[in-house]
Amino acid sequence: MTPPNGPTAAGTGTVPSLPIADQILEPSPAAQLRRRVFGHAGITIGAGVLIFIVVIALLAPVLAPFDPLDQDLTRRVIPPVWHETGSWTHVLGTDQFGRDYLSRLIYGARISLLIGFVAMLISGVIGTTLGVAAGYFGGRVDMVVNFIITTRLSLPVILVALAVVSLIGNSLWIVIWVLGFLIWDRFAVVMRSSVQQVRDLDYVAAAKALGCSTTRIILSEIMPNIVNNLIVVATLEMAHAILLEAALSYLGLGVQPPAPSWGLMISEGKGMIFFDPWLIGIPGAALFAMVLAINLLGDGLRDVTAPENRN
Numbered sequence: 001m002t003p004p005n006g007p008t009a010a011g012t013g014t015v016p017s018l019p020i021a022d023q024i025l026e027p028s029p030a031a032q033l034r035r036r037v038f039g040h041a042g043i044t045i046g047a048g049v050l051i052f053i054v055v056i057a058l059l060a061p062v063l064a065p066f067d068p069l070d071q072d073l074t075r076r077v078i079p080p081v082w083h084e085t086g087s088w089t090h091v092l093g094t095d096q097f098g099r100d101y102l103s104r105l106i107y108g109a110r111i112s113l114l115i116g117f118v119a120m121l122i123s124g125v126i127g128t129t130l131g132v133a134a135g136y137f138g139g140r141v142d143m144v145v146n147f148i149i150t151t152r153l154s155l156p157v158i159l160v161a162l163a164v165v166s167l168i169g170n171s172l173w174i175v176i177w178v179l180g181f182l183i184w185d186r187f188a189v190v191m192r193s194s195v196q197q198v199r200d201l202d203y204v205a206a207a208k209a210l211g212c213s214t215t216r217i218i219l220s221e222i223m224p225n226i227v228n229n230l231i232v233v234a235t236l237e238m239a240h241a242i243l244l245e246a247a248l249s250y251l252g253l254g255v256q257p258p259a260p261s262w263g264l265m266i267s268e269g270k271g272m273i274f275f276d277p278w279l280i281g282i283p284g285a286a287l288f289a290m291v292l293a294i295n296l297l298g299d300g301l302r303d304v305t306a307p308e309n310r311n
Helices: 029-038 041-058 101-137 139-153 157-168 172-180 185-198 202-209 214-250 262-272 278-305
Strands: none
Touching: 029 041, 029 278, 041 101, 041 278, 101 139, 101 172, 101 185, 101 214, 101 262, 101 278, 139 185, 157 172, 157 214, 172 214, 185 214, 202 214, 214 262, 214 278, 262 278
C-alpha cells in the first residue's frame, strides 16, 4: 500500500515530502537585521525623536509661525498657551524682546544639529585617523599619538574653548571648528584600543599573507569590524558638541544674539527664572530630548552592529 506522502525512498528512489514546518526557510540576513533594528527599543525611540527634530529643523521656514528675529516690545513675555493668560497666537509664548518662542525653538534646532554634526565629523576624522594609525602600526607611531592624546586630555575643553573663542571671535563656524578640534580624543582612544584588538586576528594575517596593501587591510578588514565602536563614539561626541555649544552660548561666548540658539535662549531667560521659568524650561527640555535621542540611537546601533549580534 502506498504511504500517504507518496512512494518510499527505497521503492522509487525519491525523497518523501517534508512536513510544512520543515520547509520554512531561515530569514535572510537583511530580514534578521530589520528585525533587530525595529525590535530594539532604544533605536525606535531615539530614531523617532531625532527624525522628528530633523524634520522640524528642515521645515522651519514652513512650520515657524513667525520670524524668529522679529521683535515687538508690545507683546514681550507672553506666557505659553497652557498658562491662564496664554494665547494660541503664541503657543509657547514670547521672550523679553517679544520674539515668538516657538519660532525660535524651531530654528534653534537647526543650529544645534549643524554644530553637533559638523563638529562630530571634524573630530571624528582627526581622532579616528590618529587612533587607527597608533593601533595598527604601534611602536613609535603609538608613542607619538599617545603623547598627543595625553597633551589634549590635559587641557580642559570648556576653558580652552572659552579662551580661543574670546580671542578669535565667536561666530557660528568658529565655534564649530573650535569644538571639532577639541573633542577628538575619545575617537582616538577608542579606535586605538579597538584596532589593537583586531590587528593580529587571523583574517588580518591572511590579508597580509595575500599581499594586500596597508590601506586595503585597514579599510576592508579592520574598519568593518570596529565600526560599531565608531558609531557609539560618534553619537556621544555629537551630543557632547551640542551641550558644549549650549554651555558656551550660556556664558555669552557661543552663538551670538539674535541667533535662535537653545543655549542662548536659556542664557537670555536666566534672569527671569523665578518669575517665568518656562523661558528656561522649554529650550532646556528640547536640548534634553535631542541629546537623549542621539545617545539612545547610538547605543542601539552599537547593539545591533556588534559582531556577536550579527547572527
